[in-house]
Amino acid sequence: MEVYRKEFYIGLSLAVSSSVFIGASFILKKKGLLRLASKGSTRAGTDRSTSGYAYLKEWLWWAGLISMGAGEAANFAAYAFAPATLVTPLGALSVLVSAVLSSYFLNERLNVHGKIGCLLCIIGSTVMVIHAPQEEEVSSLNVMAEKLTDTGFIVYAVSVVGSSLVLIFAVAPRYGQKNVLVYILICSVIGSLSVSCVKGLGIGIKELFAGVAVLKEPLFWLLIICLVICITIQISYLNKALDIFNTSIITPIYYVFFTTSVMACSAILFKEWLKMTTDGALGTISGFFTIILGIFLLHAFKDITFTWDSLPLYLKKSPQGIHGNISLTQLSQAMTTKPMKS
Amino acid sequence: MEVYRKEFYIGLSLAVSSSVFIGASFILKKKGLLRLASKGSTRAGTDRSTSGYAYLKEWLWWAGLISMGAGEAANFAAYAFAPATLVTPLGALSVLVSAVLSSYFLNERLNVHGKIGCLLCIIGSTVMVIHAPQEEEVSSLNVMAEKLTDTGFIVYAVSVVGSSLVLIFAVAPRYGQKNVLVYILICSVIGSLSVSCVKGLGIGIKELFAGVAVLKEPLFWLLIICLVICITIQISYLNKALDIFNTSIITPIYYVFFTTSVMACSAILFKEWLKMTTDGALGTISGFFTIILGIFLLHAFKDITFTWDSLPLYLKKSPQGIHGNISLTQLSQAMTTKPMKS
Numbered sequence: 139m140e141v142y143r144k145e146f147y148i149g150l151s152l153a154v155s156s157s158v159f160i161g162a163s164f165i166l167k168k169k170g171l172l173r174l175a176s177k178g179s180t181r182a183g184t185d186r187s188t189s190g191y192a193y194l195k196e197w198l199w200w201a202g203l204i205s206m207g208a209g210e211a212a213n214f215a216a217y218a219f220a221p222a223t224l225v226t227p228l229g230a231l232s233v234l235v236s237a238v239l240s241s242y243f244l245n246e247r248l249n250v251h252g253k254i255g256c257l258l259c260i261i262g263s264t265v266m267v268i269h270a271p272q273e274e275e276v277s278s279l280n281v282m283a284e285k286l287t288d289t290g291f292i293v294y295a296v297s298v299v300g301s302s303l304v305l306i307f308a309v310a311p312r313y314g315q316k317n318v319l320v321y322i323l324i325c326s327v328i329g330s331l332s333v334s335c336v337k338g339l340g341i342g343i344k345e346l347f348a349g350v351a352v353l354k355e356p357l358f359w360l361l362i363i364c365l366v367i368c369i370t371i372q373i374s375y376l377n378k379a380l381d382i383f384n385t386s387i388i389t390p391i392y393y394v395f396f397t398t399s400v401m402a403c404s405a406i407l408f409k410e411w412l413k414m415t416t417d418g419a420l421g422t423i424s425g426f427f428t429i430i431l432g433i434f435l436l437h438a439f440k441d442i443t444f445t446w447d448s449l450p451l452y453l454k455k456s457p458q459g460i461h462g463n464i465s466l467t468q469l470s471q472a473m474t475t476k477p478m479k480s
Numbered sequence: 481m482e483v484y485r486k487e488f489y490i491g492l493s494l495a496v497s498s499s500v501f502i503g504a505s506f507i508l509k510k511k512g513l514l515r516l517a518s519k520g521s522t523r524a525g526t527d528r529s530t531s532g533y534a535y536l537k538e539w540l541w542w543a544g545l546i547s548m549g550a551g552e553a554a555n556f557a558a559y560a561f562a563p564a565t566l567v568t569p570l571g572a573l574s575v576l577v578s579a580v581l582s583s584y585f586l587n588e589r590l591n592v593h594g595k596i597g598c599l600l601c602i603i604g605s606t607v608m609v610i611h612a613p614q615e616e617e618v619s620s621l622n623v624m625a626e627k628l629t630d631t632g633f634i635v636y637a638v639s640v641v642g643s644s645l646v647l648i649f650a651v652a653p654r655y656g657q658k659n660v661l662v663y664i665l666i667c668s669v670i671g672s673l674s675v676s677c678v679k680g681l682g683i684g685i686k687e688l689f690a691g692v693a694v695l696k697e698p699l700f701w702l703l704i705i706c707l708v709i710c711i712t713i714q715i716s717y718l719n720k721a722l723d724i725f726n727t728s729i730i731t732p733i734y735y736v737f738f739t740t741s742v743m744a745c746s747a748i749l750f751k752e753w754l755k756m757t758t759d760g761a762l763g764t765i766s767g768f769f770t771i772i773l774g775i776f777l778l779h780a781f782k783d784i785t786f787t788w789d790s791l792p793l794y795l796k797k798s799p800q801g802i803h804g805n806i807s808l809t810q811l812s813q814a815m816t817t818k819p820m821k822s
Contacts, residue, residue: 250780254773258600261766261773265607268759268766417610421763424603424610428770431596431603438592 149220152212153228159209161235163202170198218340222404224270226397230429234259251439258432265425269418271410282338283357294406298327321379325372326395330403335365390433491562494554495570501551503577505544512540560682564746566612568739572771576601593781600774607767611760613752624680625699636748640669663721667714668737672745677707732775
């Protein structure tokens with residue numbers, strides 16, 4: 139029991155630090171590119187084809203790439219220690235980290251909505267962490283093999299692969315360019331299989347360090363092959379989506395779909411929701427919705443400049459008292475207090 | 481233990497139905513006033529002094545008043561069954577009910593912020609309910625008397641009365657008209673004493689129904705006197721605030737200050753936080769902050785017309801790809817994917 143708790147906190151720390159690394163990597167990369175752009179503007183005659191690779195000479199860009207790699211590694215490791223129902227939603231924190239860092243280091247002002255969105259991401263993550271199941275579901279690759287051959291999971295995997303094929307070959311060619319959901323759906327459902335593979339591999343690697351002959355087990359290699367295939371499909375379709383649609387809409391939708399399908403897959407594979415109390419389940423869902431609303435606020439109003447001054451928080455009433463649309467409470471107040479005075 | 485749980489759910493239902501009644505009362509009153517206004521416009525020559533009381537003949541206005549009374553009674557009763565740390569924050573639901581009802585019955589469109597604010601109020605309330613201490617702290621007026629004479633509470637009560645007197649006689653005459661916080665602070669700290677009185681009276685009335693000779697106890701009458709004094713001060717200063725400042729700013733600030741001071745008072749009086757786990761305390765605070773952000777969104781952006789169409793959720797990128805300010809992820813995506821293709 140104590141070991142599980144310790145592992146939970148290791149996984150939690152890995153998931154949070156993964157978000158910090160990934161969030162910071164965006165800033166480092168952009169800072170590098172901006173520095174490159176300022177260099178480029180002083181020597182305006184540079185050949186276009188060489189400047190396309192100039193970022194490779196910028197150390198900040200490399201720092202960003204390394205930070206990204208470290209973040210992904212920490213994320214991978216986090217799955218080996220903590221439940222996927224916790225690790226995946228916490229990915230929201232990287233959005234938050236990059237938003238906060240960019241307002242400090244890139245002087246990109248975060249508007250009121252952005253600040254509220256950040257707060258909501260933190261609050262939602264806190265609530266999810268509180269309610270996450272703290273017991274590890276799987277301790278060895280053998281147990282994982284049992285879970286993976288469970289009827290429930292096989293039905294899930296087959297329907298994921300089937301619906302992905304339909305989406306890729308029948309729906310995507312026709313509607314992929316018009317509807318943002320098509321490509322994102324493909325990435326999300328395939329992504330849930332990637333996470334299952336990562337989870338299995340993480341446990342395998344943990345066993346490897348403990349001296350178990352994991353490399354002889356075919357499941358270990360099967361998981362690696364599946365992971366490579368899944369991630370290739372995911373990256374390819376995510377790039378297709380990003381080529382056509384705006385990042386401001388892809389990020390929140392992808393977060394919601396990806397996290398939901400990972401949670402569904404994890405629920406089928408590990409049946410962790412069965413062990414939860416009603417309160418725990420309600421708390422997890424509430425936390426998840428809080429994060430979704432936070433990410434929505436961070437993104438949907440990104441291009442609108444809102445400051446505290448532009449809010450209708452004019453402290454004093456206008457001389458006429460109420461003008462234009464009468465607010466509900468104003469009216470009822472006016473009715474309940476004014477007659478007493480006269 | 482089972483009795484406590486049952487009482488908790490009774491208190492919870494009372495608190496929620498109180499919010500429904502109070503929220504509905506605003507709509508009924510406004511509907512009545514609107515009907516009155518449409519009647520008034522057909523007989524334009526009506527004397528102004530009589531029309532000032534015309535609402536007394538409108539049954540909808542009376543229905544609103546009765547609904548308000550029922551709501552306040554249910555709220556009063558809720559304090560007798562459930563902890564104040566739960567009942568007071570749930571008052572946020574009345575804001576939500578009136579917002580939702582007014583969009584249905586008064587055709588007042590709720591903008592995107594309003595909808596997100598409503599969702600956040602529901603989510604925050606759920607999280608607070610999950611984490612509320614389910615054990616009743618006080619079972620009889622005698623126990624309440626012990627708690628009220630506890631050094632901690634006496635220090636709190638004296639400092640509340642002292643600071644209120646300073647605010648009323650020294651600060652309010654000078655800054656009350658300029659700073660919205662002065663009047664609201666007076667209402668809020670005095671309000672925490674009202675809630676303590678209500679809590680004590682509720683328990684007393686419960687005992688009365690059980691056949692205890694509560695009416696002979698001086699504490700019962702003392703609580704009634706204190707309650708009348710506190711509520712008089714509260715209403716008077718709330719009206720002063722509403723006369724000068726806009727309801728849109730008073731409602732959220734009053735909610736935050738009032739609920740915070742009730743929770744502080746309840747913590748000192750019943751020491752309920754000592755019995756909470758770290759998770760429970762974190763959850764309660766998270767839920768409370770979620771509600772605050774929800775109420776802020778509901779109010780601060782009230783007068784801005786936002787629809788889904790006005791959001792920058794343009795699905796397709798512009799032909800030039802990126803224009804104006806380059807978004808962070810767009811740029812990093814552009815760097816990581818484009819070079820691979822060329």
